[in-house]
Amino acid sequence: MDFYDLIAKRRMVRNFTDEPVSDEAIDRILDAARRGPSAGFTQGQDFIVVTDAAMKRQLAEFCGESFYTESGFDPFISKAPVLIVPCTNENAYHRRYQEADKTDDSGEEIEWPVPYWFMDAGHAVMLLLLAVVHENLAAGFAGFQDLPAARAALGIPAEVTPVGVIPIGHPAPDKRSPSLKRGRRTDHIHRERW
Numbered sequence: 543m544d545f546y547d548l549i550a551k552r553r554m555v556r557n558f559t560d561e562p563v564s565d566e567a568i569d570r571i572l573d574a575a576r577r578g579p580s581a582g583f584t585q586g587q588d589f590i591v592v593t594d595a596a597m598k599r600q601l602a603e604f605c606g607e608s609f610y611t612e613s614g615f616d617p618f619i620s621k622a623p624v625l626i627v628p629c630t631n632e633n634a635y636h637r638r639y640q641e642a643d644k645t646d647d648s649g650e651e652i653e654w655p656v657p658y659w660f661m662d663a664g665h666a667v668m669l670l671l672l673a674v675v676h677e678n679l680a681a682g683f684a685g686f687q688d689l690p691a692a693r694a695a696l697g698i699p700a701e702v703t704p705v706g707v708i709p710i711g712h713p714a715p716d717k718r719s720p721s722l723k724r725g726r727r728t729d730h731i732h733r734e735r736w
């Protein structure tokens with residue numbers, strides 16, 4: 543598929559069939575996710591792959607799946623064959639930027655212009671989502687409503703932040719997000735200056 547067609551085909555899908563997803567496809571998708579750029583090549587992102595039904599139900603609960611189903615969505619988190627939880631580690635960036643090649647003249651860590659640990663998580667997640675489309679699969683995203691519970695259930699170290707859940711599977715007809723009514727912006731380009 544043409545690269546721009548692949549980008550246009552990507553959308554957040556909120557319903558999946560029962561058809562399993564191959565381990566090989568998940569491996570390729572995860573390999574794509576680690577090829578993104580990262581500040582200082584810190585690579586401070588980790589991914590937890592969940593296929594256990596009980597853990598999927600728990601994570602769905604921590605994302606408030608019942609609120610989705612009460613408003614007409616399918617149980618797209620608990621029902622997805624595979625969940626991937628992308629995580630980012632702010633402290634890994636601080637440690638990297640305290641290394642000799644990254645400190646300023648006084649040996650101090652830089653003033654961070656923006657939180658690059660979240661920017662790099664976005665890079666990784668975007669590559670992952672595009673790889674999902676390339677595999678003829680579909681993915682969604684759900685943020686945690688109870689992040690401490692998710693962290694505890696998955697045994698995530700205190701310095702690592704799970705940014706949400708990416709359900710992956712074969713797409714089934716789904717209810718579209720009401721947010722899409724906003725339409726896609728076309729006034730976002732500022733040439734030469736804002």
Ligand SMILES: Cc1cc2nc3c(=O)[nH]c(=O)nc-3n(C[C@H](O)[C@H](O)[C@H](O)COP(=O)(O)O)c2cc1C
Nearest residue numbers: 552553554555556682683684685686706719721722
């Ligand atoms: C940071 C972020 C958080 C999101 N959180 C949720 C969420 O909690 N639940 C959900 O159903 N969709 C969530 N989405 C999906 C957006 O609603 C979706 O990307 C947007 O409506 C545009 O639709 P599209 O991705 O299908 O083009 C999130 C997307 C991003 C990038």
